[in-house]
Amino acid sequence: MDFNAQWNLWMEWLGSFLYSVRRTTSLDAFFLNSSYLRESVKLLILGSIIETGRRLCQWLIERFRLQYFLSARFDEGDPAYEWLILFLTQENVWKNSRDFIVTARSSKRKWAVKSGPGAAIEGNADYVPSFGAPQLFRWKGHWIEITRLKDNQTVPYGSFKSFSSLQIIIYTREMSVLSTLVEEARIRYNETSKQHVTIHSVDSPNYGPGSIWNNVKVKFRRPLNSLILEEGFIESLIGDADEFLGLEDWYVEAGIPHRRGYLLYGPPGTGKTSTVYAVAGELGLEIYSLSLASNFIDDPFLQRAVSSIPKHCLLLIEDIDCAFPSREEAGELDDQRMRMYNGIGPPPFMMPQHSKVTLSGLLNMIDGVSSEDGKLFFATTNHIDRLDPALLRAGRIDKKIQYKMATKMQAWALYKRFFPESRFANIVAKAEGDNGTNQSDNAILLDEPLGSDKKISRLTELASQFAESVPADEFSTAELQGYLLTCKMKPLDAVSGILEWIEQERLDKRERAEREEKRKEKLRESRLRAKTAIVADLVGPLQEQAASEDASPTRSSSNPIPEPVTPSQTSRPQLENDPDTVRSLKINGVHISDP
Structure with a gap:
């Protein structure tokens, strides 16, 4: 019984007491009802004794837990969470569950229940227990209690996101029991993952206590002989990466940060991403993949994401050049802004979004003071010429590997x-x-x-x-x-049929090139029209002011003032009627040309 319960009891007794006093007609009648007062006092004393006993028991239990319990918490998204979930699944801890979440089977990792010893439920669906009720099981002579906790956090736009965690309580005083359990869970996880490559990614911003890497998928390892590359190329790359992972002590003694970066560049479809998957599968590394094109990834988020990656893993950033837009893309963005300025363009939220990651934030992520050691960094790009030279220097990108068209x-x-x-x-x-x-x-x-x-x-x-x-x-x-x-x-x-296919592909490429050239031509014309409209809006009021000054009585009547010609009467109609021939325009001394 807490303080509120005691207070309510006192108020109830006082109300009853005052009501009795009011109803009595004399002092003698009041004392005749004193038995009610005695019963109320007895009830108050009994409640106080029970509350004191409850608090004493709670205090003793807490002291007992501090002395004889070990408690640990594993947050969803952290690698240790995956270790423990697999361990509990193999120990059949959830075999008595009666509440399931049924989802279609996909590459996304879910630890489903088993229908029998060593046999997973067959079919196209995963039966994942909800883990709602606490589970108690015995492992190596120790009782262990598992409880799943959920924490709902508010995310942008008023929605909620649920973050899960596992709380484990071991009835023992030895810390070695917990460390042994975690190590065995890790070993089992690595053994289970030998035939697969685990890919961690970020599909939404994480505003809660859980890990940033909230999406885990599993794919089968890719055999090295399935990569059609130059002879000895993939073996050389794997040997270099394996040597790096085994020389951590040497890096520490030499005072060199234990990091190694690889840049794979070349045309699309030449095997850059497939190489990364093959290297990760051969070395038994998990991939942490980031896309800088995501609109929620900025410099602070990038730093938090990379800082949460464990050692001996592979960080992959695909299409790293998207953080550095080309001159054409920058021109398109300027064109959209000019159209919006004239009131004919889309609203700001419909304009194309570019990466929020800056060059400084990217460089700090790779080799800044807070960057993590002990990982392999892979980046891919189709346009190496867009990358800043500061990104390509040794120490950030240690090895640049070019991919070419098929020989x-x-x-x-x-x-x-x-x-x-x-x-x-x-x-x-x-x-x-x-x-x-x-x-x-x-x-x-x-x-x-x-x-x-x-x-x-x-x-x-x-x-x-x-x-x-x-x-x-x-x-x-x-x-x-x-x-x-x-x-x-x-x-x-x-x-x-290969020759016929080659001719058709060449024809398709020529048509795509022609369409792209027409698109660029229209873009240049649209940009020129937008610039013309802006200059006309700026010069028009100046023309009118100059015309009004020239029309003043002080000017000689023998020299009539010609009627001013505004850009809206000449230049703009000319440009709109003949956009294919107009490439430059001069309005009142201001020259506008197609960049």
């Missing part, structure tokens, strides 16, 4: 990758000359490879024909892969 050797390797000897060795030679054979069924899939040297050499010959037909340094490996996917079971059709 003939890469085309040959890609064809062999699609049509391996183990599955397509049984290409019947006589079927090629048989007019009655359906050419779309020219490959027979086998469960076991055949050992015919003639057939194997024929498949290699087809790969050489395919490579010879592909021009070097013109198409990316992604484009060639897209073509081979259209005939993935037809190795002969892949060779016979």
Whole structure:
């Protein structure tokens, strides 16, 4: 019984007492009802004794917990939270749960329950327990209690976001029990993740106590031989990264920050991101991926996100050049602002948004005082010329790796990758000359490879024909892969149709280039019209003022004043009627030209 309960009891008794006094007609009658007073006093004393006993028991329990309990909290988004969830799932702690959250199965990590020993529930749905009720289980002779806590935080625009955490209570006085449990959970997590690559990303700003990295996905590791790159390239990169991770003590002794940065640059579709996934899978590293194009990522958020990354992981920033807009993009933004100034453009919230990350914030993230050590930093870009030289200096970017369009050797390797000897060795030679054979069924899939040297050499010959037909340094490996996917079971059709595909691709690229050139031309015209309108608005009032001064009586009547010609009467209609020929304009001595 707390203070409020006692106060309410006192007020109730006092009200009853005053009511009794008011109802009595004499002092004798009041004392005749004194039994009610005695019962009220007894009740007050009993309540005080019970409240004192409750507080004493609570104090004893708290003292007992301080002496004989260990308590720890794991916040969602932190790597240790994932370790513990996997540990509890493998220990079948949630086997008696009766409340589930059913979601469609995806690459996003969810620790679902199991239908039996060692067998996960089959199907296209995940049955995730809500973890609402506290769970008690025994592990290595110690009782452990698990409770899931939720904290709802207000985020922008008046919505709420829920952040979860796990509270663990171990009934022991030995700290080593907690450390052993956490270490075993980490080992189990690493063993389970060997066949996968874990990718942490940020899909929304985090305003609560949880970790910033609020989205975790799992993908299968990519085999190194699936990367169609120059021979020895990926092995050299992995060897360099592995050497860096193993030399932490050397870096400390030498007084050099234990950081290493890689920049992968080149045309899109050449394998930059695939290389990062392959390196992470081979070295057993988790990927923390950031996109600087997100409208909620600014310098403080970037610093907080990178500071929360653990050691021995891989930080990936894709398309890092988006933090440095090109001259064309900057011109488009200026054009939108000018149109908005004239009242014909979109409102501010509909204008294109650019990255809020500054160069200074990016540099501080990489090698500033508060930057984290012990991680690999990978950045990708399609336009290395947009990057500031300060970003590319040694110590920030230690190794720059260029990716080019596919060579003939890469085309040959890609064809062999699609049509391996183990599955397509049984290409019947006589079927090629048989007019009655359906050419779309020219490959027979086998469960076991055949050992015919003639057939194997024929498949290699087809790969050489395919490579010879592909021009070097013109198409990316992604484009060639897209073509081979259209005939993935037809190795002969892949060779016979490659020339036609190349001509069609060249035609499509020319059309795209023409459309892009027309778009830029319209953009230049629109920008010129906007500048013309602004100058006309500024010069027009000055013309009117000059005309009124010239029309004063002091001027000789023999020299009549010509009627002023405003830009709205000449220049602007001329520009609007003939935008294809007008490239420069001069209004009252002010020259406007297309940049």
